[in-house]
Amino acid sequence: MGVSGSGKSTIGALLAERFGVPFVDADSLHPPANIAKMAGGIPLSDDDRWPWLARVANELASSPSGLVVACSALRRSYRDAIRRDSKDIFFLHLALPAETLSVRMESRPEHFMPSSLLRSQLATLEVLGPGERGVRVDGSLSPTAVVVACEKAILASSSLLASKSTDRTQEDGRHGPSAAHYPTSRTSI
Template sequence: MAVVVVVMGVSGSGKTTVGTALAARLGVPYAEADEFHPEENIAKMTSGTALTDADRLPWLRAIAAWIGEHAETGGVVTCSALKRSYRDLLRAGGPAWFLHLHADQEVIAGRLSGRTGHFMPPSLLASQFADLHPLESDEPGHRVDVTAPVEDVVAEAEAAAALR
């Protein structure tokens, strides 16, 4: 059995950038968590309304199913995975290892202010930081500072998980 890397963190932490680079480096399938959201969730976030746990449940279940489908081959999927309960649900889908992309809220806010074409407005960033439960010592994963270049973040992730 292989492992699926879940690239986690708040919006604007670089999940898509790091996730696609890591998947390419490992030669495994990649999935973007935003594509698992029901239209209702996207509409809610676009309007500036934070999602509830109930809103996130079908989304998390769909990502967990993807993890299960890639348990034999491995893969990389992005998901904010802000709470321990969310990560527990994702792990129920199959073997998952979490790469927590981290930076100070001010750094992330600066990134979001320059981002275009995404449904997640910068106004919801504070709610994401408020919901964020860092990885606990019994959770498989690693936290990495994303102020470093993408190549360094990917190399650190690969070394931390011995992904090769």
């Protein structure tokens, strides 16, 4: 997750390759009207976003064996919509200084998202909050270093969940998710 220019597509594709799961860039799930609006320098409204977020949620829910999705997911309410049918999603927030984001956006003129919308995205961004599975990662590091940091965060979350699952199993005999499930779980970056 993160604003435009944060490296979501690059890091998401690398992370999916690392875990051997499919990758989806949520930009490809936008209806043409949303793309046209953003390309014209007009920020999306929530009414524009909800159907798109439902498509993102459907992609994640239909991939029980794992999927990495690059998606802005700027607000908690958007992340809640994405988690609608997939409670095990782990969010990786790629964070960078505004100046770095601006330089990155200016260096990709073929992308539909103009740098003029960066300020709007930064104003909309809500960092991960209490109760949200995920972590903030320094997106200004090299792609390899970012992928390593993301992988460590996912594996640490997996170990914690497996530990809680083991504790719960010992307490009441129920079996929770195994650690092996989480490294290939649904991840939004």
